[in-house]
Amino acid sequence: MSQFSGFPQAAVDYDSTILGALELSEKKWVLAVQLPGVSRHSRHVLDACGDGLVSFVERLKAKCAAAGRKIARVILTHEGGRDGFWLARFLARRGIEVHVMQPSSLPVDRRARRAKTDMIDAEMLLRTLMAWLKGRTSGLFDGSDSERGRRGSAARES
Secondary structure, three states: OEEOOOOOOOOOOOOOEEEEEEEEOOOEEEEEEEOOOOOOOEEEEEEOOHHHHHHHHHHHHHHHHHOOOOOOEEEEEEEOOOOHHHHHHHHHHOOOEEEEEOHHHOOOOOOOOOOOOHHHHHHHHHHHHHHHHHHHHHOOOOOHHHHHHHHHHHHHHO
């Protein structure tokens, strides 16, 4: 997963950040959203329209503001593919942080058939984004293990 635009790689403040995952299809988009102060995420079906998505995000911000939570950051993710990169550029120009995921990098149980719906996929994308953000900010994916391994092998050679 890579960050599309030049936003800072700051730690995520979950009290002022809206996290969302889009599952894109031709006519409808499914958006799974984690709002600050809400323990579970919500799902919304939107028309496949960038302007409609941006206006929906603005409504979510207003809803959070009415609940006493000022939103400083919005992070959305979706799979690269059909509408992947024009949408990422479109959202980034409107101040939304976008992470485009490679579809083959998503965890899927290959041992058995699985249910496949846009709702399930959007929820899985959101869980993956949240896990990635948590790992990135806690130092799990900072490369320190591989660096320690290189130092260890160099020390053994000398």
